Structure formats: C-alpha cells, structure tokens
Amino acid sequence: MRRLKMLSFAAALVLLASGAVNASPNQITAAIDEAGSSCRGVSQQIWNFKELGQQEVKSAALLKEELTKLGYKVTGDLKVPDDLVKDGISKTGFKAEMAGKGPGPTVAIMLEYDALPNGHACGHNLIATSGLLAAAGLAKVMKDTPGRVIVVGTPDEERGSAGAGKVALLEGGHFDGSDVVFTTHPGDRWSLDQRFLAMKRATFTFKGKSAHAAQAPHQGVNALRGVMLTFNCVDSMREHVRQDVRIHGIVTKGGTAVNVVPELAQAEFACRALDTVTMENAYAKIVNCAKAAELGTGATLEFKEPRVALKAPVTVQPLLDSVEANLAALGVAKSQFRSSDEFGSSDLGMVSYAYPTVNLTFKIAPDGTAGHSDAFRDAAGTDEGWKATVIAGKAVALSAYDMLTNPAKLKAVQDGFKEAKAKEGK
Ligand SMILES: [Zn+2]
Secondary structure, three states, rough: OOHHHHHHHHHHHHHHHHHHHHHHHHHHHHHHHHHHHHHHHHHHHHHOOOEEOOOOHHHHHHHHHHHHOOOOOEEEEOOOOOOOOOOOOOOOOOEEEEEEEOOOOEEEEOOOOOEEEOOOOOOOOHHHHHHHHHHHHHHHHHHHHHOOEEEEOOOOOOOOOOOOHHHHHHHOOOOOOOOEEEEEEOOOOOOOOOOOOOEEEEEEEEEOOOOOOOOOOOHEOOOHHHHHHHHHHHHHHHHHHHHOOOEEEEEEOOOOOEEOOOOEEEEEEEEEOOHHHHHHHHHHHHHHHHHHHHHOOOEEOOOOOOOOOOOOOOOOOHHHHHHHHHHHOOOOOHHOOOOOOOOOOOOOOHHHHHOEEEEEEEEEOOOOOOOOOOOHHHHOOOOHHHHHHHHHHHHHHHHEEEEEOOHHHHHHHHHHHHHHHHHHHO
16 A cells, blocks of 8 residues: 555656646646636626626626636625725626645736627627636646636726726735736737827816806806817827827817806816827826916816826736747747737726736737727627637636746746836836
8 A cells, every 4th residue: 555655656756757847738728628618608698798887797796606616715895995986896896816835926817897888899708708718727727836816807997087997906906916917808810019008088177257148248258268279279289299199089068058158168188198108298288288278268277187097008028928929839820910000098007017917919800890899799709709719818827827837937027027117108
C-alpha cells in the first residue's frame, strides 16, 4: 500500500516535470468548451431581456446565479459613492470572487450587460458571456493555481455618463487589489486597439429676464442668446483644435413662448479627444466660450464642472502581447487584426488608468457593420457571433492564467503600465 502511494507520487512528479505548465491551459479551454452550450443560453436570455442601463436587474441576477453555480462567492448590493449613482447599483452591479490555492496575483474580469433602445445593438450580452466563459475556465484550475479571480458586473455603460457603472464601482473600491483587468467587446473586426476618446460633459445654464418680446424687449435679458452665442463661439474654435477633438452639443431649454423673452436657457456639450490632456484643453476653451456669451448677453451663466470625466485608456503593450499570443494559439493570427479611425468613449478608460487593463475586440459581424445598428444587434444573437465569443472567452482566461502563474509576464505588464501612464498626454 505504502509502496503504491510512493509510486503514484513519483508518477505525479514525472507528470509535473513533463507537462504541468501545459496541463492547466488545456483544462481551461476544455472547461470553456464544456460550459459553451449553457453560456450560449445565458447569452440569448440576456439578449432577449434587452435591459437598458440601470435596469439590468434580470441580466445581473442570471449572471450571479451562473457564477454561484461555478463556485464563485457572489456579492450584490455593492456600495458606491452616492453623488455618482444616486440609488447605488445594488441590483444591477455585482462582484464574484474565487480564491486559488494560495497567495498570488488578482485578475479581474469585467462584464457588461446593458442594452440600447433597439436591443443588444452593442452586443453587451456577449461581453457578459465571454467573461462568464473565462470565469468558467479559470474556475476549473484555481484549486491548483495561486492568486484570485474576481468578476465585476459593471452595469450602465451605454449612457456614457460620468459616474457610469465602472467609475462608481472603481470609486467604491470594488476593483481593489486587482493586478490586471480584462474585458472584451464585440465588433466588426478582431482588434487589440485600446483607443477610446477621453470625454467630459458640460451643462451651461443661462438666466436672463423675461419681458414682452414685442412690447418691451428692451426690459428683458435673453437667456437663449447666451446659449446661441456659446454655440457660435464653440464653432469658431473648431478651426483650431486637433482633428481627433469632437465637440457636440444640444439645446435642452430654449424658452417657453415666442412672445416672451426667454429667461432660462440651457445647453449640454460633450468634448472628446484621443488623449485626456488634449480633451481637457479643448474643454477649458468651451467653458470660456460660455463665459464670453455671458459677458456678451448679460444673461448670468451657471456652470459647475462635473466631478468625473472619462479618461482615455492606457495601452499596456506587454498585456496586449499576452492576449495576442493566446489568440494566435486559438487560431486568430495578428494578420486578422484591423484598426479603426472611428472612436467613441468608454468608462473602461477610468479602470485602465487605475489598473493595467486590456479590452479585446472580437469579430461577430461583417466588416463595416455599424455598432448600435439593428444589423449588429442581430449579429449578437447568431452562431457565428457565438463562435467568436468562445474564442474571446478562451483568450481572456488563458491570458489571465498567464498573469496568475508567470511572475515575469506580470512584472512586464506592471512596468509597461507605469511607462504608459508616464507618457499620457505627452
Ligand atoms: Zn458597447
């Protein structure tokens, strides 16, 4: 009996020496294949729920249930700063954790699951389930792997408001201790381009004085003129901003009756650029435009800087390299990657500024399919889209495993993160 035990221990040593490093990645991909059909069901349910931001209650509950089944310890009712999200994100945000066999790094995976008015036209059901697949793969190996996996359910991305899901969760401390953060996004391409536009919003309120618009206009102060002059002034400055700067505004209040000089008018602007410093510089000029309009019209300007702006993501090359290598092993070569010159903004930039973060764009739709379109929504429910989602889930899990088990790779990521941050805006 004793001899037998000794033998099997020796056999185990041989196994360890011959292929332990490769054994776990295989277990990860096998576990993901095994979880495939049930995760596909989860994806379709979320696609059908099509819950808008701050209303993703059923989607979050379903994901929490699935993560619990996988053995994760799930926490809902996460506390976040009140001034960012008024009623908290207790029913739509969550965190799931699984500890490994001992101390080690912490990898985080972010899930999104909010929809648009035309359904899952940004495919966030696939962000949620590629992350769920990765969580399933890692769950299989954590008992033999050092460190910890956390899965953060980040609601309410689409509205893009400062204070959106990730910013609130970040400030609430729910990413604390993360060494690396992973997320994915479906698209019409494979890409590891991390660029999003930094963004900050401004609401300008002008207060004037009402008067009869024909009989006594000389007694009035026209608040709407303040808004109009702000727009004109902003349009003149467009000539002198870098071409990646985007400024767009709407009039939210412009008077109530044509025969009354408007005493209250309001406009909202968003200002964006490929780096945070350029965005902030352009933003300061927009504020000056509103101040000029105040001076020019005599209407009083009310303006308060928002507490939060969205930063441009930090690109951490060694982290991209790890995902790229794993993608190649999964059959997606770098030659299939495609970059774009068309950008939006995302609250993931804020997370990427706090922790080394990578966003993998995976191809679910034909080249040129517009995001937020009905065609993209349909693609987020197809078999083709699902195949790419599985590859994305595997790439995330394998790269997370790299970070948990390979200290040299993690160190390179941490050094790359520091370097990239130091370069920001320069
Ligand atoms: Zn999206």
